[in-house]
Structure formats: structure tokens, C-alpha cells
Amino acid sequence: MFPIKLTNSLSGQKETFKPLVAGRVGMYVCGPTVYSDVHLGNCRTFTSFDIIYRYFLYTGYKVRYVRNITDVGHLEGDADTGAEDKMAKRARLEQLEPMEVAHKYTLGFHDMMKIFNTLSPSIEPRATGHIPEQIEMVQEIMANGFAYEKNGSVYFNTVKFAKEHPEIYGKLSGRIIEDLISESRDNLKNQDEKNHPSDFAIWIKGSEEHLMKWKSPWSTGFPGWHLECSAMSTKYLGEKFDIHGGGFDLKFPHHENEIAQNFGSCGSTPCNYWMHANMLLMNGRKMSKSDGNTITPQQLFTGDSVHISKAYSPMTVRFFMLQSHYRSTLDLTDDALLAAEKGYRRLMEAYKVLNTLESNSAAGELDEEINFIADAAFANMSDDFNTPKALASLFDLASKIYSFQAGHLSIASVGKTTLERLKKLFQDFIFDIFGLIDETSSGGDQEVVGGLMELILKIRANARTNKDWTTSDQIRDALNEAGIQVKDGKEGAAWTRI
Numbered sequence: 001m002f003p004i005k006l007t008n009s010l011s012g013q014k015e016t017f018k019p020l021v022a023g024r025v026g027m028y029v030c031g032p033t034v035y036s037d038v039h040l041g042n043c044r045t046f047t048s049f050d051i052i053y054r055y056f057l058y059t060g061y062k063v064r065y066v067r068n069i070t071d072v073g074h075l076e077g078d079a080d081t082g083a084e085d086k087m088a089k090r091a092r093l094e095q096l097e098p099m100e101v102a103h104k105y106t107l108g109f110h111d112m113m114k115i116f117n118t119l120s121p122s123i124e125p126r127a128t129g130h131i132p133e134q135i136e137m138v139q140e141i142m143a144n145g146f147a148y149e150k151n152g153s154v155y156f157n158t159v160k161f162a163k164e165h166p167e168i169y170g171k172l173s174g175r176i177i178e179d180l181i182s183e184s185r186d187n188l189k190n191q192d193e194k195n196h197p198s199d200f201a202i203w204i205k206g207s208e209e210h211l212m213k214w215k216s217p218w219s220t221g222f223p224g225w226h227l228e229c230s231a232m233s234t235k236y237l238g239e240k241f242d243i244h245g246g247g248f249d250l251k252f253p254h255h256e257n258e259i260a261q262n263f264g265s266c267g268s269t270p271c272n273y274w275m276h277a278n279m280l281l282m283n284g285r286k287m288s289k290s291d292g293n294t295i296t297p298q299q300l301f302t303g304d305s306v307h308i309s310k311a312y313s314p315m316t317v318r319f320f321m322l323q324s325h326y327r328s329t330l331d332l333t334d335d336a337l338l339a340a341e342k343g344y345r346r347l348m349e350a351y352k353v354l355n356t357l358e359s360n361s362a363a364g365e366l367d368e369e370i371n372f373i374a375d376a377a378f379a380n381m382s383d384d385f386n387t388p389k390a391l392a393s394l395f396d397l398a399s400k401i402y403s404f405q406a407g408h409l410s411i412a413s414v415g416k417t418t419l420e421r422l423k424k425l426f427q428d429f430i431f432d433i434f435g436l437i438d439e440t441s442s443g444g445d446q447e448v449v450g451g452l453m454e455l456i457l458k459i460r461a462n463a464r465t466n467k468d469w470t471t472s473d474q475i476r477d478a479l480n481e482a483g484i485q486v487k488d489g490k491e492g493a494a495w496t497r498i
Helices: 040-058 086-094 098-115 127-143 158-164 177-183 225-237 248-266 297-302 314-322 334-354 367-382 387-406 416-433 446-465 469-481
Strands: 005-008 013-016 024-029 062-067 147-150 153-156 200-205 220-223 241-247 271-277 280-282 330-332 484-489 492-497
Touching (some): 005 271, 024 040, 024 225, 040 062, 040 241, 040 280, 040 297, 040 314, 062 225, 086 098, 098 297, 098 446, 127 147, 127 225, 127 248, 153 248, 158 248, 200 225, 200 248, 220 225, 241 248, 248 271, 297 314, 314 330, 314 387, 334 387, 334 416, 367 387, 367 416, 446 484, 446 492
Parallel strands (some): 024 062, 024 241, 241 271
Antiparallel strands (some): 005 013, 147 153, 153 200
């Protein structure tokens, strides 16, 4: 197996991965903020890290994968903009308690991750379940002289930290203090109570009407958004771990501030490698609700969008994501999805044809060529998890497989050992590494199909509960076109093949 190389955002260089503990990987990935349905860009990020997780497992590492749930502390502009807390706003709009909102959208996130066939993380901590750890970290930062209290809120002293540790602060994002002043995501309302405009809140005094708040040595309030990941990654992975990941948009200010908090509390930067997945575009532009350039995962599955010509299955969308490197932007278009659907089906069909082939040859003239391409697939995956290049290797092999089927090449030109390796390679890459499910079989994997149908019907049931009859009907109609009939009854919806 080839050594794994990854691009470290901290150095900007591709580096050979060297774990802190041989054979083990500690990986923390910033998870969703659960005040609304997970959007497609998030799905792309979590799918990218799912493949990274899968490949580490496949290559023999024991991985502790921690992905948090943000259910407090994430505001529009953070503590002091005056904007309403996102969780509180959703609770008010839906007439629910904040934790009902968090639970509802956490379940929805889990359902969507199952639909995309992502593996569950090893640990999934929630911010609200780790308030004591966050308070303790604030105390440590203050004791080390890198934070101060004003009127019940506590702020990180970025100027002092940057002056004492210029080799640390700003290195990840390439930002300087002047950038932090102009682009800081918090404290527009209470700038006058901070020592410097770039300082950010790590504990916020809650107003009387604020719904989610806890007692602390400084005030009854709540933690800053950046603090929770520092506290939870330290608790479950230690003061120093291997990999910290997330979306490219989190590099600044979230991850930059995490580094400062971790060093401010324990004198150590949190990890050796920072990894960032790039953004998802649509029709060449950033997704935006305001100009209508957006689509939800559910709309992709039902076809209910002006941006697409038909419904696409979850595995088609996952395959589409595999076609772009995780560090590259990915442009979602109808043409690209149609091509991905064809590519996905061709790969699955090649796998089925491959399993019908048999060879009794001890060795064959194509053995060297096939083994060279097979090695390239693993070399590409080990080279910064390059899924598009690994896919290209599999399609090179698929062309050989179809040539064997058509009789253009003799199966006798492949030795038995090489053919068995080829079968295992396709099995391993398609299902274990890429995490695809075969949706093309007429009978299908009943357990997998049943699980997917349960999730899809749950989404439809939620739509019906919310009186969203359009979505409910479109899910039913899309399933009907796929050969699945949905019948509503007193006990809920049932499905059968037609």
C-alpha cells in the first residue's frame, strides 16, 4: 500500500501523513448547525470526509472520528451584532423549544447522512452537552492572560496573542489583525466594551429573553461559537491530535480562532494537519436563496426544481461528488448530473460483468498492464484522496472488462490471480472506499433498499405533517416512476414494487 499524502492547509503543502500514534488516527470535523435542514454544500463536505475516513479504515488505521453537533452559540455575526440567535429564531418561528429544534434537525441530518450512505462518526458530541468543559477552557485562557471579562462577557485578546505568537495567529488563513478588524463576525453591537475590534467573544452574557443560557463565573450566558470545537476536540482527542477538517469557509475565522483558543488554554496548537473541503457551486455560481440559485437534497431526489430535468438518486449524487477532488470547487449542473448517472451505471454494470468472468490461466499477457492500472488506483487515492483520478483508473479497467465481455479481448490473456485481484479491487473501491450502493439491480439489496425507502418515506411524512403537499406528491410520483408504489394508510405509508 502506498503512503498517504494529504494537503495540509496550515503549510499549504502536500505532506506525507505521519500519525502521532502508529496505526491510529484522531480526526475532528466540524459538524452541522442544527437550526435548519442540512444543505447540499454540507452534504458535499461530509461526504468528502466520509471517503477520507473510509480510506484510512481501509488501509488499516484505527480511526477515532469526532464530528460535533452545533446546537448553541452559533449566531449571525456571533455575540454582539444584535441579530437574533439562529436557534432562538427558528424556535420562535416553529413555536418550539430550542432543544426541540435542535433534536428535529439533528434527526433530519442523520437521515440525510444515511441516504448518502456515510458512516457514523466514532463520537458525535453536542455543544450543549459540554458547557462545563467550555467554561473550564475559558478559565484556562483567562489564567494564561489571553482573555478578559467585560460586563459579564469574556473576550479573547487577539492583539496580545498575535504579538506574543506571531508565528501562530493568522498562519492558517493568511489573515492579519487589520483583516480581523474589518471581517470579524462578532461584536458589531458592543465594540466599545472590547479592548480591540478584532477580539472575539468566548463567553457571552445572555439577555433576559435569551432562551439558551447557563450559569458561569462571569454571568448567566452561553459560549462563543468558536469555543465549542476547541473544547470538544480536546476532550475526545487530546490537546494534540492528527487531523482537523471542515468546509473551506470555516478556515477564517472559525478555525483560526480555534487555534488561538487551544494554544491560549494549553500552550499547544490542536492538530498537525488541517484539511478543508471546497465549496459546491451551481451553474457556475455560488448557491444563494436570494437569487434562486439553490437546490435542496430533497429536490434533487424528487426532481422538483427548475434547475434539473429529472430526479436523481442519492448514489448518482454521491458519484457526482466523487468526480471532483475534495479541495476543488464542484459545479452542480443538470448536464453534469446526467453524465454522473451514466457513469455510475456504467461502473456498476462493469462490476457485474466482471463477476461473471472466469480464467484458468496461470498468467496472461495483460497481467502487467492490469496490475499497473490497479496500482494506480491505490496510488491516486493515497495521493491526497484523489477520487477523480482513482475513478479514472477504474474506468480504464472497465473498458477492459467490456472488451472481455464482447470478445474483443480473450479472458485467457488474464491470469487467474490477476482476475481475482481485479474483482476484489472493484468490490473494495465501489463499496468500501467510495461508499456507493448498487441501485441498479432489479431486485437490489433488500436490506439497503428497505433502509433507504424508510428514510425517504420519513421525509415524505414530515412534508405531509407540515402540509407541504407539493413535496409529498412529488416524492410519491418520483418513486412511482422508479417502479415503487406508495400507499397511505392509517398506520402510515407503505411501499411495494410495481
